Amino acid sequence: MSRYSPRARLTNSSTTSTVANWFGNQFVDVPPLSSYESIATATGTGSSTTISFSSIPSGFKHLQIRGIGRSDGVSTSLTKLLLRFNSDSGTNYSWHYLLGDGGTASALGGASATSIELREGLIRASMLANTMSAYLVDILDAFSSSKNKTVRAFTGIEENDTNTASRITITSGLWMNTNAITSIDLVSFSGNLSTSTTFALYGIKEA
Amino acid sequence: MAAGATYEPIATTTLSGASTWTFSSIPGTYTDLIAIVVVTSTTGNSFHWRFNGDTGNSYSYTVLEGNGSAASSARSSSDTNINIYSGVGTANPSMFRTHIMSYAGSTNKTVLSEAANDKNGSGIVNRLVGLWRNTSAITSITGTTFAGTLTGTATLYGIKAA
Numbered sequence: 348m349s350r351y352s353p354r355a356r357l358t359n360s361s362t363t364s365t366v367a368n369w370f371g372n373q374f375v376d377v378p379p380l381s382s383y384e385s386i387a388t389a390t391g392t393g394s395s396t397t398i399s400f401s402s403i404p405s406g407f408k409h410l411q412i413r414g415i416g417r418s419d420g421v422s423t424s425l426t427k428l429l430l431r432f433n434s435d436s437g438t439n440y441s442w443h444y445l446l447g448d449g450g451t452a453s454a455l456g457g458a459s460a461t462s463i464e465l466r467e468g469l470i471r472a473s474m475l476a477n478t479m480s481a482y483l484v485d486i487l488d489a490f491s492s493s494k495n496k497t498v499r500a501f502t503g504i505e506e507n508d509t510n511t512a513s514r515i516t517i518t519s520g521l522w523m524n525t526n527a528i529t530s531i532d533l534v535s536f537s538g539n540l541s542t543s544t545t546f547a548l549y550g551i552k553e554a
Numbered sequence: 555m556a557a558g559a560t561y562e563p564i565a566t567t568t569l570s571g572a573s574t575w576t577f578s579s580i581p582g583t584y585t586d587l588i589a590i591v592v593v594t595s596t597t598g599n600s601f602h603w604r605f606n607g608d609t610g611n612s613y614s615y616t617v618l619e620g621n622g623s624a625a626s627s628a629r630s631s632s633d634t635n636i637n638i639y640s641g642v643g644t645a646n647p648s649m650f651r652t653h654i655m656s657y658a659g660s661t662n663k664t665v666l667s668e669a670a671n672d673k674n675g676s677g678i679v680n681r682l683v684g685l686w687r688n689t690s691a692i693t694s695i696t697g698t699t700f701a702g703t704l705t706g707t708a709t710l711y712g713i714k715a716a
Contacts, residue, residue, distance in 0.1 A: 383561040385716040388585075413586055413713065415656050415664065447618030447627030447681075477689055481655045481664040503666050503683025505614055508631040513616040515627070515683045543661055547585060547715035549560065 382552040386410075391544030393419060398540055400548045401530040403489075407550030410486040410528065414546035415479035418471045420538020423510045428469045429462035429534040430484070432496065432522050436461050444518040449508070462534065463520030467512075468502045469535055475506040479543065489528045496522040566709040569593060573703050577710045578694040582658040584712030589695060591650040591709075595642035597702030602635035603652065604696045605663065605686050609634055612687045619669075619680035635698070636684035640669035643677075647706055658691040 384407070389398045403410070418426055431440075442463045443456030457464060470480045483501040488494055498520035505513045533546055564587075565577055580587070589603075604613075616629040617639045630637065642648045648671035655664050667682040686692075697708065 381559055383559075383713075385560040385714055388715040413653075413655070413715075415659075415661065445618065445625065447616060447625075449616045449627055449629030452618055452625035452627045475662075475687075477660075478662045478685065478687075479656070479664055481653070481666050481683065483653060483666060501666055501668075501681060503616070503664065503681075505616055505664060505683045505685035507614040507685060507687060508629065513614070513629055513683065515616050515618045515681050517618070517681055543659075545656065545659075545715075549713075 384550050384552070386548045386550050388545065388547045391540030391542050393539055393542045396535045396539055398533045398544065398546055399530060403529050403531070403548070404550070405490045405527055406552070407490065408488065408553035409551040410489045411549045411551065412482060412484040412531070412546055413549065414482045414544070416469055416482065416544040416546070417479050417541040418469050418535045418538035419541050420471045421473050422471045422537070423473045424471070425467045425504065425512050425514065426469045426471055426535065426537040427467065428465040429536055430465065430498065430520065431462050431532040431534065432524070432528050433526060433530055434532070435524060439523045440521065442518055442520040444516050447515045449513050463498055463522070465500055465502050465518055466516070467514045468504070468516060470504050470506065470512070471538060472541070474512060475509040478506050480504045486528065491525070492527055493525055495525060496528060498522070560714045562712050564710045564712045566707060569704045569706050569708055571703040571705060574696060574698040575708055576694055576696045580693050580695065580710070582691050583714070585656065585715040586713045587654040587657050588711040588713065589652045589654070589708065590711070591697065591706065592647050593642055593704040593706030594647050595644055595699070595702050595704055598641045598644050599699060599701040600638050600640055600642065601697050601699045601704065602637045604635050604698070605688070605692045606690060606694055607696065608686070608688065613684065615639070615682055615684040617680050617682040619678055621678055622676065636665060638667060638669060639682055640671045640678045640680050642704065643671055643673055646673065654692060660689050662687050662689060663692060
């Protein structure tokens, strides 16, 4: 399909139209389209707690992980998804989050941790069927050799109040290491990552 | 590494006094969708999303918001839509970005949404997770106001994974 071919039909209450060329219409916070590239996609096996991206190419400025996840752990309570870089499991991470559970907003943090924790961020097998946690994780200046690495994450679980476990969370994380990131591990704290779990890694270039 | 663009505009529409708009015939060739809406409202009311024309009680959402003085959270279950849960500016545009994750997959559909609605002394910033309890691929997305009409733009992007 040509990039300039209409891909979807648009209707609104006052007009019905098919738009053929809208490439000049860029919005704030949307990267130039050619600067955002897919690097790799990984899926859960159902027999491992971990999904890894390795040998990450360095031709980008920032990285983004997008995905959906579910633990096969048998429980009606949430677990957490952990982030580690370059196989570092030392106490070189910190994190804090702001969380909404549908009733209250709360905040929590951790220092000198062994991972960046996406707390209450992974739905488990005994909870609402066919329902996934969702993740948007940005790793800023991921290939710098002089800066520690800062992460921001936007995660959510919505399960129609089946187990009073719906959560919306924004998290900031830090890896206290100035090395360029070459690998990323996403680890379920409890239970294996289900076969419906999928994470995609993207790279964002600079000019 | 994947060749070519992975973040592509699918469609855009200009809203001019619109109370509802639809992206239809969405191809299943992407991994995620992103809808960006930048609008003003005649009444300041919120709008909502529905998928594939489903008006049943198949939706739920949980929101975290700040209003300039406090943070709070709210939710709705077995709803008939995903309420974007923010007012819309009447003088200055508000911005909404909704990520529709794995929209063509075989699981229920989870969305992550962001709202920015600043009115120079009042307003809302929020993050929201929504669920459509349906395992069908999403082929159409409809936005509808709760009251009044919207003016601005709505654009749908597709993101491909390797």
